[in-house]
Amino acid sequence: MKKMIKALLALLMVTSLVACSTGSTTTKETAEPTVASNKLEEILSKGKIVVATSPDYAPMEFIDPSKTGQDQYIGSDISLAYYIGEQLGVDVEIAAMDFSTVLSSVDLGKADVAISGFGWKEDREQTYELSIGYNQNGESSCQGLMVKADKKGDYTSLADFAGKKIVAQSGSLQENYVNTQIENADLQLVTDLTSAVLMLKTDKVDAFACSCDQMEAYEKANEDIAKSDVEFDTTIEDQHDGNVLAVKKGEVELIEKINEILTQVNEDGLYQKWSDDAKAQALDLGLEFEE
Numbered sequence: 001m002k003k004m005i006k007a008l009l010a011l012l013m014v015t016s017l018v019a020c021s022t023g024s025t026t027t028k029e030t031a032e033p034t035v036a037s038n039k040l041e042e043i044l045s046k047g048k049i050v051v052a053t054s055p056d057y058a059p060m061e062f063i064d065p066s067k068t069g070q071d072q073y074i075g076s077d078i079s080l081a082y083y084i085g086e087q088l089g090v091d092v093e094i095a096a097m098d099f100s101t102v103l104s105s106v107d108l109g110k111a112d113v114a115i116s117g118f119g120w121k122e123d124r125e126q127t128y129e130l131s132i133g134y135n136q137n138g139e140s141s142c143q144g145l146m147v148k149a150d151k152k153g154d155y156t157s158l159a160d161f162a163g164k165k166i167v168a169q170s171g172s173l174q175e176n177y178v179n180t181q182i183e184n185a186d187l188q189l190v191t192d193l194t195s196a197v198l199m200l201k202t203d204k205v206d207a208f209a210c211s212c213d214q215m216e217a218y219e220k221a222n223e224d225i226a227k228s229d230v231e232f233d234t235t236i237e238d239q240h241d242g243n244v245l246a247v248k249k250g251e252v253e254l255i256e257k258i259n260e261i262l263t264q265v266n267e268d269g270l271y272q273k274w275s276d277d278a279k280a281q282a283l284d285l286g287l288e289f290e291e
Contacts, residue, residue: 039247040254043112048091051081052111054099056192058217058287059278060117060135060243065285070094074281077115077243079274080134080265084113087261098191100170103128106248113258114246117211119173124246129255133242134262135271142212143177144231146200148224155207155228158182164206167196174209177232200225217287 036042043049053073055061061075073094085092095111103118105111106128114128124130145166147155155161162183168174170189178185188205190196197218200208207228210218215227247254265271 038253039112039251040257043088043090043254046090048093049081049085049088049113050093050095050111051084052095052097052102052105052114053077053081053116054102054192055094055096056099056194057117057214058282059213059275061115062278062282062285062287064281074278076135076271076274076278077117079278080245080271081113081115083265083270084258084261088257099172100191103171103246106246112247112254118244118246120244121173121176124244128246128249129251130244130246131255132259132262132266133244134265135275136242136266137272142231143174143234144210144212144215145228146208146210146215146218146225147206147228148200148203149226150224151206152226152228155230158230158232161185161207161230165204166207166209167199167205168209169193169196172209174211174232178209181232197222197225217282221287 036045053061055063055073055075055078057075059075060077061073063072064074065072070093073096078094081094082092095105097105099116102111102114102116103124106114118124118130120130120133145155145161158181163186164182165186165188166178166182167188167190168178170191175187175189178187188199190199193210193214196205196208196210199205201222201224208215208225209232212227212231219226245258247258
């Protein structure tokens with residue numbers, strides 16, 4: 001009887017050890033997470049793309065103060081962001097921030113894509129993956145300088161702005177134009193366009209470098225400032241016609257997929273439609289644009 005009891009106890013111990021061993025193996029296998037190998041896979045896996053933008057640049061990205069949350073962000077670039085999300089089959093989250101931090105947000109992992117009316121710049125291409133151009137017939141093709149209305153006749157060429165105080169948004173294409181095309185310019189940088197307009201209106205600067213579309217809107221809203229007849233030479237960027245968006249350097253799978261989407265956007269003329277709609281929305285909010 002004692003031998004039989006010992007045998008039964010031994011059998012129970014072996015069975016228990018096998019069961020514990022099997023359970024441990026199963027737990028280990030199911031606990032291992034699936035790691036995305038690139039940003040595109042990560043976006044598709046989490047079902048959401050985070051888009052960084054600076055919503056102070058109508059008609060591309062601006063705020064409808066009558067709305068809240070994600071609905072308050074409107075504009076042609078915002079429509080583009082949602083279209084990209086739709087084509088990827090994921091939700092879109094708009095992350096609003098100062099223009100100066102939009103690009104760095106993709107480096108820091110706070111956003112997946114930066115869309116904020118960017119133009120092509122050589123240093124940007126070295127630091128980020130830039131898309132093909134979109135908005136190829138839009139605001140990026142005309143860049144100029146805004147001045148006080150009563151001094152508009154004083155400026156007939158870029159040479160007339162030599163040595164003048166000129167304000168531009170930090171990190172913008174206009175900053176680059178001022179540095180490379182105006183001799184001895186005293187460049188003042190700001191993070192938002194509202195500050196630039198105020199500096200011009202209060203005579204703290206002589207001119208404000210901006211896109212023609214934007215200047216026309218400011219001119220209609222402010223009688224004391226006007227778009228000058230002087231424009232920057234944009235032919236250097238002709239090979240990169242239009243605006244571009246950016247993703248983190250090395251995320252080639254994501255930028256290639258976005259380029260596929262942008263190719264279709266360009267072929268179908270979708271951006272122009274979004275731009276027209278955005279200008280109509282801006283008009284309702286008191287901003288007017290040249291037709």
